[in-house]
Amino acid sequence: MAVYNYDVVVIGTGPAGEGAAMNAAKHGKRVAVVEMQSSVGGNCTHKGTIPSKALRHAVKQIIQFNTNRMFRDIGEPRWFSFPKVLERSQRVIERQVQLRTNFYARNRIDVYFGKARFLDSHTIIVRDPHNGSEELRAQKIVIASGSRPYLxxxxxxxxxxxxxxDTVLTLGHTPRRLIIYGAGVIGCEYASIFSGLGVKVDLIDNRDRLLSFLDDEISDALSYHLRNNGVLIRHNEEYAKVEADEQGVTMHLKSGKKLRADAFLWCNGRTGNTDDIGLDLVGLEANSRGQLEVDEHYRTSVEHIYAVGDVIGWPALASAAYDQGRSAAADILDDEEFRFVNEVPAGIYTIPEISSVGQTERELTEAKVPYEVGQAFFKDTARAQITGETTGMLKILFHRETLELLGIHCFGDQSSEIVHIGQAIMNQKGEGNTIKYFLNNTFNYPTMAEAYRVAALNGLNRIF
Structure with missing residues (x-):
């Protein structure tokens, strides 16, 4: 069996693994990555973020075509099947794989396809699908094996x-009615996608409100728009059993309710991919959700073994995972640019989308912080009126006395883009981080970014 030596070996080629591998390679380290799928990109590219967001975009275009008056002049509303819409996401996946494959080639990173497993704390054996195997020895190892749905x-x-x-991407028909169990981010996103295709959706939530980590007003807006699009939300419910036959699926709830649909989609929780990589051979142990504990430098209890991305739990976002991977590599390199990733904007790709950064009104109230609110409703902005995307709002939370920005919350078209303007100002030092920035700088007109000026005026009018 061939044995190869490296400075760094990374398990997984999702955002976290890619970030770690690229940063280490660009600083002169000899790097190898191991990927259990047949091409690079991890679950983010093949089963999660990329396909679901491509799906969402296609559905959003269908909704616009079917509801915009202008398009009625060229034809009647059209119905699109779920498999037809999936074709677009497959093309995006292929382009992403090609792009990322080139990244590894250009940076001279060796890629091994197969299942990685520890032999000891410095050695990994990779078994390929044809039962071949190779040993990789490394001074440092980064576990970025990601997560999968908890089943x-x-x-x-x-x-x-x-x-x-994961498997919903193999759905070969469009159900008339769908039960989605789990109303977290993934469940809400798929509820938007399927309802946009005209599917009747029952969204089962085991909590009393959707996405309770969001600002209450934003959570309420999401609930309203899902219901407005035909989604039936059932809060504080838990399943007792799920039965399926050739005609459909029946879900029995502990409350005594019985629901029937053509198909059933489970979106309740994820577990880290750590159960079969030989953690016991290196003295590591995952928690009940398959996640590894790390310190503030992404080191596990074995000092030269790092863990990043979904496999360490919160925030389990592709954006954060990439930065965590880069930071783990920075620690390996003793790079001064190391940072612990803890300020992460939330991006939720429902229809309409949601994004936020900083504190919510509830958090500020509980902390007894004297804050004020500035609001801009998209229906009042010229750019939204031009595009027809008038649903939504921008909300700025700021300190009444210092005017410091405390939170940015956005609901509506392009929210995940708009929020970064507020994020950039929040991260300024000293007097640069105040709501007055949005009054003392000129915004292009008409733009969605202009909502910051409108919200700033609205907020300052409350205190002056």
Missing amino acids: PKDINFRHPRIYCS
Whole structure:
């Protein structure tokens, strides 16, 4: 068996693994990555972020075509099947794989395809799908193996009408009615996608409100628009059992309710991919959700083994994972640019989308911080009126006395882009981080960014 020596070996080529590998390679380290799928990109590219967002964009275009008056002059509303819409996401995946494959080639990073498993704390064996194997020895190892949907054993996920957030990408028909269990970010995003295709969706939430980490007003707006698009949301419910037959799926809830649909989608929780990589051989142990504990330098209890991305839990976002990977490599390199990733904007790609950074009104109230609110409604902005995307708002939370920015919350078209303007100002030092920035600088007109000026005026009018 061939043995190869490296400075750094990274398990996984999702955003976290890519960030670690690229940063280490660009600083002269000899790097190898191991990927269990047949091409690079990890679950982010093949099963999660990229395909679901490509799906969402296609559905959003369909909604616009079917509701915009201008398009009625060229034809009647059209119905699109779920498999047809999936074709677009597959093309995006292929382009992403090509792009990322070139990254590894240009940076002379060796890529091994197969299942990685520790032999000891410095050695990994890679077994390929044809039962071949190779040993990789490294001074430093980064675990970036990602996560997968948590699948309870009492539900038969082999049944052709029962899906999880990974296997839903193989759905070969468009159900008339769909039950989605789990109203977290993934569940809400798929509720938007399927309702946009005209599917009747039952969204089952085991909590009392959607996405409770969001600002309450934004959470309420999401609930309203999902319901307005035909999604039936059932809060404070838990399943008792799920039964499937050739015609459909029946879900029995602990409250005594019984729901029937053509298909069932499980979106309730994820687990780290750590159960079969030989952690016991290096003295590491994952928690009940398959996640590894790390310190503020992304080191596990074995000092030269790092862990980043979904496999360490919060925030389990592709954006944060990439930065965590870069930071782990920075620690390996003793680079002064190391940072612990803890200020992360939330991006939720429902229809309309949501993004936020900083504190919520509830958090500020509980902390007894004297804050004020500035609001801009998209329906009042010229750019939104031009594009027809008038749903939504920008909300700025700021300190009443110092005018320091405390939170940015956005709901509506392009929210995940708009929020970064506020994020950039929040990260300025001293007097640069105040709501007055938005009054003392000129914004292009008409733009969505102009909402910051409108919200700033609205907020300052409350205190002056």
